[in-house]
Amino acid sequence: MLEVNRLSKAFGGIKAVDGCSMGVERGSITGLIGPNGSGKTTLFNMITGFYKPDSGSIAFNHRPIDSLLPSQICHRGIGRTFQITRLFWKMTVLENMVVPVRHTGWRTLFSQGVKKHEEQRAMELLDLIGLTKYHDEEARKLSFGQQKLVEFAAILMSDPELILLDEPAGGVNPVMIEKIMGLVDDLNQKGKTFLVVEHNMRLVMELCQHIVVLDHGQKIAEGKPAAIQNDPLVLEAYLGSTDHAGS
Amino acid sequence: MKRFLFSNRVWLVIALIILLVYPLVQHSQYYQHVMIMTMMAAVLASSWNILGGYAGYTSLGHAAFFGLGGYLVALAHNQLGWHPFISTWFLAIIVAGVALILGWISLRTQGSAFVVVTIAMVFIFRLVALNLSSITNGARGLTQPRPGWGGVQWSPEFIKVPFHYIMLILLCLTIFISWRIRQSKFGLGLIAIREDEGKAEAVGINTMLYKVLAFGFSAYFMAVAGGIYSYFFTYIDPQFIFDVFTGVTMVLIAILGGRGTLWGPVLGAFIMEPLGNWVIGTFGGTQIHLAVFGGILLAVMLFMPQGILPTLSDATKQRKKARLAKVQS
Numbered sequence: 001m002l003e004v005n006r007l008s009k010a011f012g013g014i015k016a017v018d019g020c021s022m023g024v025e026r027g028s029i030t031g032l033i034g035p036n037g038s039g040k041t042t043l044f045n046m047i048t049g050f051y052k053p054d055s056g057s058i059a060f061n062h063r064p065i066d067s068l069l070p071s072q073i074c075h076r077g078i079g080r081t082f083q084i085t086r087l088f089w090k091m092t093v094l095e096n097m098v099v100p101v102r103h104t105g106w107r108t109l110f111s112q113g114v115k116k117h118e119e120q121r122a123m124e125l126l127d128l129i130g131l132t133k134y135h136d137e138e139a140r141k142l143s144f145g146q147q148k149l150v151e152f153a154a155i156l157m158s159d160p161e162l163i164l165l166d167e168p169a170g171g172v173n174p175v176m177i178e179k180i181m182g183l184v185d186d187l188n189q190k191g192k193t194f195l196v197v198e199h200n201m202r203l204v205m206e207l208c209q210h211i212v213v214l215d216h217g218q219k220i221a222e223g224k225p226a227a228i229q230n231d232p233l234v235l236e237a238y239l240g241s242t243d244h245a246g247s
Numbered sequence: 248m249k250r251f252l253f254s255n256r257v258w259l260v261i262a263l264i265i266l267l268v269y270p271l272v273q274h275s276q277y278y279q280h281v282m283i284m285t286m287m288a289a290v291l292a293s294s295w296n297i298l299g300g301y302a303g304y305t306s307l308g309h310a311a312f313f314g315l316g317g318y319l320v321a322l323a324h325n326q327l328g329w330h331p332f333i334s335t336w337f338l339a340i341i342v343a344g345v346a347l348i349l350g351w352i353s354l355r356t357q358g359s360a361f362v363v364v365t366i367a368m369v370f371i372f373r374l375v376a377l378n379l380s381s382i383t384n385g386a387r388g389l390t391q392p393r394p395g396w397g398g399v400q401w402s403p404e405f406i407k408v409p410f411h412y413i414m415l416i417l418l419c420l421t422i423f424i425s426w427r428i429r430q431s432k433f434g435l436g437l438i439a440i441r442e443d444e445g446k447a448e449a450v451g452i453n454t455m456l457y458k459v460l461a462f463g464f465s466a467y468f469m470a471v472a473g474g475i476y477s478y479f480f481t482y483i484d485p486q487f488i489f490d491v492f493t494g495v496t497m498v499l500i501a502i503l504g505g506r507g508t509l510w511g512p513v514l515g516a517f518i519m520e521p522l523g524n525w526v527i528g529t530f531g532g533t534q535i536h537l538a539v540f541g542g543i544l545l546a547v548m549l550f551m552p553q554g555i556l557p558t559l560s561d562a563t564k565q566r567k568k569a570r571l572a573k574v575q576s
Contacts, residue, residue: 048449074451082449088442099439100450101432110427113435158451 001026001193002047002078002162007056008217009042016042018217019056024162029184029194031208031225033201035237039217040197041083044166047195048080049073060162075102079160083167083197085147089140093131093150096139097122102158118157125153128183145176152180162193169200181207205229213237263419270411277528279407283479285520286414287472291497292504292512293421294468298461299498300507301434303441304354306462308365309469310494311349311372315342316470317477317488318376321389324478330396332413335474342470343463350462354455357444366491373489388484391477410479417475418513421468426509428464437461441507499540503547505554514556519543 002024009017017039024030032040045051047058049070058066065073079100087096098114126132129149134142142150148168155163165184169177181203184194198204204211205225213221213228215237221228228234266286270279295309319338323329353364376383383389393400394409401409428434436457439447448454477483497512500519505511519540526536551558 050445050449069453069455070445070448071451071453074449080449082446086443086446086449088439088446090442091438095435095438099435099447099452101436102451109433110431113429113431154450 001061002195003059004043004047005057005059007043007046007058008054009039009046009051010054015217017046017053020214020217020219021056022212022219022222024193024195025210026161026193027188027191028210029188029196029208031204031211032195032197032214033199033204033211034214034220038214038237040214041166042217043214044080044164044197047073048078048164074100074158074160077102077159077161078164079155079158079162080164081148081151081155081166081168083170085144085151087139087147087151087154090138092136093126093139093142094119094122094135096150097125097135097154097157100154100158102160122157125156126150129153129179145172148172149176149180152183156187160192162195163187165194165196165198167198168196169198169203177203266415270408274404276404276407279411281521281524283407283410283414284524285516286411286418287476288497288500288520289513289516290414290418290421290468290472291493292500292516293418293425294465294472295497296501296506296508296512297425297428297437297465298458299465300501300512301429301437301441302458302461303507304357304458304461305362305498306365306465307362307491307494307498308368309465309497310488310490310492311365311368312342312346312466312469313473313476313493314369314372314376314483314485314488314490315345316473317483318383318389319470320474321391321477321483322382324391325389331391331474331478332396332409335471335478338474339467339470342473343467346466347459347463350459350466351455354458354462365494369489369491369494373485376485376489383485386484386486388482388487389477391481393481394478410475413475414472417468417471422509422513424464424468428461429509433457433460438507499544502554503544505556505558508554508556511554511556515554518555 004020004022006019006021007017008015008019020039020043032043034040042051046053046066049065049068049072053066057064060076060078065076068076088099091099095114098118123132123135126135129152131146131149134146139147139150152165152168168180168184172180177200184196184207188194196204196208208225211223211225211228212219213231213234220233220237221231269282273279273282291309291313295306298304299306316335316339319341320331320335323334323338324331349368353361353368356364377385394406395401396409428437436447436452439452440454440457444454473488477488500515501512502515503519504513504515523536523540526539530536547554
């Protein structure tokens with residue numbers, strides 16, 4: 001469903017992503033791992049339109065998306081969360097849920113901001129993550145873990161086909177991690193496709209059916225979790241000569 | 248909640264009635280004048296607020312659209328005989344169109360860079376007005392005939408009354424549109440842009456389109472006001488109408504009342520304009536009113552950094568919460 005073809009991006013002299021090719025199968029949970037600075041987030045930012053690639057191409061559902069605006073990519077059906085959770089701090093939790101839009105036309109632009117059916121759907125999703133009672137609170141008043149959940153739930157409002165999660169378990173307590181894993185698994189059963197960047201190896205190995213490993217902006221391995229765990233190149237990238245361990 | 252809303256509506260009706268009968272009971276030319284200028288300040292601050300308050304883009308250059316509206320209306324009146332009370336509504340659409348283009352260019356910048364670009368806008372407009380003297384009459388400015396309707400000039404006693412009502416209509420329209428925007432998907436998107444523009448873009452908001460549209464809307468009302476103003480004074484010149492100080496004043500008024508709220512800019516105008524006039528009236532044509540203005544702003548920044556209205560509404564919410572907690576315990 002997503003095809004990344006020989007993508008490159010350099011910042012000054014540093015090649016953050018260097019000729020990387022990878023794909024995401026429809027209905028899968030694909031993991032994207034690699035040591036710090038291996039280019040995962042840069043790749044994410046190119047897929048979602050925040051960075052323009054220097055070369056290479058990205059196609060979603062067989063249509064190129066590499067020249068689109070982030071909002072247009074969102075309209076095509078790709079939703080994302082951020083490594084450091086980003087919410088609209090001074091808006092209420094409910095408003096945060098309603099902002100994401102998949103389609104905007106002139107007619108809807110000037111229609112009611114929070115519609116009844118949207119509110120209903122938002123409350124259902126808040127119920128799913130157990131935060132219904134906070135719907136009227138300002139987003140900044142929630143705890144860090146709760147904010148992560150809200151960001152995740154808000155993405156679902158626009159009903160994306162492919163969801164990109166950037167470190168969903170980063171800085172979240174173990175109970176919350178279980179909850180997030182449960183949610184992702186459930187949604188995957190219902191047909192949503194995921195691409196997950198994560199350092200928590202247990203989560204990646206349990207959750208993902210397919211894993212892509214990056215190092216220095218290049219793909220060094222790809223395959224099933226069991227195979228990746230024993231891949232000598234991967235072990236070297238993580239444990240080898242450098243000191244940045246992965247998990 | 249219901250009662251709260253109800254009482255709000257009551258206040259609105261009372262305010263409207265007062266404004267409707269004001270020129271009928273208040274015959275003093277001076278106080279009529281102050282009221283017209285106050286309503287105009289509320290229009291300017293409210294329409295600035297659509298971009299500066301909702302979307303969080305501080306423009307100090309909205310006087311450019313105020314002035315352009317004034318010039319277009321004056322020219323159409325002198326050259327084509329179009330009555331300003333009618334033409335200003337249509338000519339302002341042209342100004343909004345110009346604003347869409349300027350917005351599309353200037354809204355690529357953010358923060359302080361955007362502020363500087365908008366200030367430059369005023370100076371560019373002023374330079375054009377000064378140098379395009381075959382059309383604008385340059386530094387000598389444009390004079391319009393004394394206001395009237397259908398060939399009859401209004402008497403000096405009556406002259407402020409029509410201006411009072413047209414300004415009132417404009418004020419109501421501005422507030423209504425500002426309210427509609429705030430309630431709509433468009434308004435929600437603008438606030439999202441203010442809170443986190445990158446995130447807004449990520450969740451599907453075409454931020455550029457939203458910002459440019461907001462720029463156009465806020466320029467429209469600015470231009471209508473400029474058109475009425477140019478007729479009210481019957482004389483405009485580039486120095487006078489393309490004034491950065493006009494742009495700064497409306498921003499300060501909006502901040503004072505509560506930037507980003509619907510009623511904050513209106514409240515700010517109804518405090519600052521009469522007060523400013525009173526100070527000038529009492530202490531004469533000195534610069535004291537500027538000092539007073541600055542002092543008040545400083546006090547608001549220190550004690551109510553969000554502006555008067557948000558601070559008051561926060562306080563009521565807190566009280567309500569406390570009362571609820573008391574009832575529950």
